Amino acid sequence: MFSQGAEFSILEPTFKFPKTVEGPIVKHTYVFTNTGTEPLIIQDYIVACTCTEVFYSKEPIMPGKNGEVRLEFDTEGKYDQQDRIVTLIVNTKKKKAKLRFKIFVLPKED
Numbered sequence: 001m002f003s004q005g006a007e008f009s010i011l012e013p014t015f016k017f018p019k020t021v022e023g024p025i026v027k028h029t030y031v032f033t034n035t036g037t038e039p040l041i042i043q044d045y046i047v048a049c050t051c052t053e054v055f056y057s058k059e060p061i062m063p064g065k066n067g068e069v070r071l072e073f074d075t076e077g078k079y080d081q082q083d084r085i086v087t088l089i090v091n092t093k094k095k096k097a098k099l100r101f102k103i104f105v106l107p108k109e110d
Contacts, residue, residue: 007036008090008097017093017103022075028098029070034061036092043068044089051078054086069099077100 006020010032017026036039037058047054051074061067081104088097 004037006034006038006040006061006090006092008088008092009033010097010099014100014102017073017101019104019106020075021106022077022079025072025074026103027070027072028101029068031066031068032061032097033066034063037063038083038091039063040067041091041107042067042088043091046087046089048084050100051076052084052086054088056088066083071099071101073101073103075103075105079107080105 010030015028015030017028020026039062041060042056045054053072055070057067069088073084081102083102084100086099088099089095090097
């Protein structure tokens with residue numbers, strides 16, 4: 001019998017923050033499901049800059065169960081449209097899962 005392995009399934013892989021004035025750290029939590037037959041393990045993540053931090057469970061997500069990935073994006077020093085991708089290193093066939101967020105950052109008033 002063919003084993004499916006772990007599967008990272010998410011309904012909304014892209015999140016759009018409301019327009020934000022430069023300065024605060026904005027946060028969002030993505031909820032995903034392991035739709036596979038083996039425990040899902042997030043091993044690491046890749047982001048384009050240190051302005052984005054990612055937090056996730058180090059524990060395996062069992063088949064049929066939900067997990068969460070929380071990100072924090074520091075808007076300080078950013079402006080205009082930001083379109084970022086977080087690549088999760090996972091133990092699925094594809095080895096990667098991508099999350100994306102968008103935000104329009106308005107400059108601070110002087």
